[in-house]
Amino acid sequence: MKVFTKEEVAQYNGKNGNPAYVIYKGKVYDVSASFLWKDGTHQVLHSAGVDLTNALEQAPHGGDVLEKFPVVGIILSSGRSQTPSKP
């Protein structure tokens, strides 16, 4: 699985034809196909290309909504503990 830095994911902001990727708990999800992520924006307040782990804590839904989207990579982190284990 591809390993991204957060800076690399930032390029996938859903603008100008770019795919829309978001980070959640160390995984990178491709939400480009979602009706709710058109132009890389979600419900006015959230942008693609960023880590939404903290934002999802405040959201009116859980991280489970991301399960239907493909995981395209994981985030390279300084702490190995953030790297998700294989299923």
Add this chain to the structure above:
Amino acid sequence: MARVAREMVEKAGINVDQLVKLLVKNAAAELTTYYYYTILRCNLIGLEGEGIKEIAEVARIEDRNHFEALVPRIYELGGNLPEDMKTFHDISACPPAKLPKDPTDIKAMLTVLVEAERCAVRGYTHICNLTAGKDHRTYDLSQAILNEEIEHESWFSEFLGEGPSGHFMRRGESSPFVSKFLR
């Protein structure tokens, strides 16, 4: 526009432009849901479908009422609706509640209905959270709509066998919570 009303909301710390965009997206969700529910209702036929048709119709009419109730608040806060209907459709806060490939599959029909309502419940909970204690009028309106969306969700959820709604059907007028905004 209600200039002072908007100022009060801004002074309370709300980004009014963002809030207006959110209200427009939810108004789009209501009107498009009204449209898609019309198609769903028409296809709720047969022994199983007829049993669901009436609550689908109530939800359809109440979603249209939600659109009607949201529009004045959008304009009060200095916003407006897009001129182009397709643009309006495409900025909806919820995905289209499209007819399933097999309209005779009642579980698929109910899943479309309940998912649409769940999206709305999330959306208005979010707006209530943003406006609580800051924008009293938008909060009051969003809370009224939320009350009705929660009831719609529980009706369809009950038919899906997820547990009782605890409700009886509407008696009398529709939109018991939102009607005060429609006078």
